[in-house]
Amino acid sequence: MSSPRPPRPSGWVLGHVAGAPVVLAPSWLLAAVVLTLVFAPSVQTWTGGGGALPYVVALVFVVLLFASVLVHELAHGLVAKARGQQPHAFVLTLWGGHTTFGGAAATPGTSALVAVVGPVANLVLAGGFMLVADHAVPDGTLLQTVLWAGAVANGFVGLFNLVPGLPLDGGRILEAAVWAATRDRHRGSVVAGWTGRVVAVGVVLVVLVRPWLAGVTPDLVSVAWAALIGAFLWSGASAAVRAGRTGRVVDSLTLQSIGRPAVVVGAQASLAQARETAAAAHTADVVVLAPDGRPAAYVDTEAAARVPADLAGTTTVLAVSTPLPVGAVVDGSLTGDALLRALSAASAHGPVVAAVVDGRVVALVRTRDVVAALRG
Incomplete structure (x- = not known):
């Protein structure tokens, strides 16, 4: 996900790409620990092994997942720079990552292009993992399982980010489309922000309602994750709506x-x-x-x-x-x-x-x- 937020975030600088720092936020450590603990039982089921092995494999998968997120964000930044929009920082956080810029995109086309390349990068990675898992490693091995998990994770991240609602990249594409059609950037932000609110509610409803329709009680972990993701999406969507309304007021200032x-x-x-x-x-x-x-x-x-x-x-x-x-x-x-x-x-x-x-x-x-x- 990308947004024009100039202040440089705090964290550990891992390097620089396209003139911008790659920052590992402290919250990433919490995410890595939590995800490792969440994935470890599944790894233990796949491998049938115990001890530290499931946790080591789960940690490898988490690092692989965040590396995929970094590729997603670098795709945003590199295309943005090629289109004249300087990236300010690439940040890995509790929620995955985001790319900040020193200013907004100059045209709807640039905004849409910068937004779409992130999910496309993940879909390309998903295809790459699938090819390697199918043709380059022995069947039934632990490595093949990790590669298939990477393919599924990247496919999900890519497709989910294309959902048309801010703060997702699909919302940025919708914003650009409305901007191009109406010649009003701020109307695009408001429309995509409201759509993002619908998506946030939809995520929670899907997790809660689908199990009940099947006669099953949703587990607590799924409910907690749905609530966190829904709250994150709602917050980002609401910020987009406010920014759109404020931007319209700013444009009319005299x-x-x-x-x-x-x-x-x-x-x-x-x-x-x-x-x-x-x-x-x-x-x-x-x-x-x-x-x-x-x-x-x-x-x-x-x-x-x-x-x-x-x-x-x-x-x-x-x-x-x-x-x-x-x-x-x-x-x-x-x-x-x-x-x-x-x-x-x-x-x-x-x-x-x-x-x-x-x-x-x-x-x-x-x-x-x-x-x-x-x-x-």
Whole structure:
């Protein structure tokens, strides 16, 4: 499974491929132990042996399985890089693995191609294991059993990942198809996310309902695995739905939608003059300019409201103002994601940012207003 998540995860770096680290997350160790314990009884049944052998064989199979997952993720990353999308990290985790990128795919075709090569890689591995098991090793041997298990595991991983619902690769393909048809990437995310929610519920229902229909009570291990996988899929699908909705909001961001119009006064102005200027412009926000024309402060409306009218003429505007740090300025002509990135950088200096268009302060943008807009 792949997703555009820039932060580099923690873990052990095994090497680098396509300019990105291959990271073994600490949670992988837990997965390796649990899967080894789960598979060991089956290996003991196959081999008829006891002692440590079933656990050694089970561990070999688990390592083989995770190697197949790594091939899956490397396929994502290598094709992505060939299409101009730089992979950020290849990560093996408790849930298998994922590939992170420094940015999203530029076109629906690239997104679909990057998504489909992972499952295809697993299906190719499944075919390879089958061929070797059939033609290169003696029948009935332990090695043949392990190879057949690898073929089945890769076949399952490849086919399951093609199910059309995020966060699975098939969901990414569905997202790309909707994006191409509607020219709306975010609608694709929402549709594929909702489909992923259906898949998550379906996985749980299949594990629970099928045994009951056959008159058998589902075993506890199967129920636990179904619940974990269903929860993982539901979480990823829900995140995709939220990301799609948020992305649509981000695309529509403008200064008019998140900023509050402001007027400017000099540092020597009185509060009465600031009030008159703001009233004439039908706004409440006032920015105080430094002698060099830089926005230096903004009037705290609550503090200004506490000053009686008879004292406003003798109260300097700076007495009721909050400083604007250097850098707390944004280009008000920006829109969408460019505006959001600029606001993110400027808001590092403070929760209020002055918006400037053609060298003139036109509005104030507050972090809380931006957050409220992103939440819909």
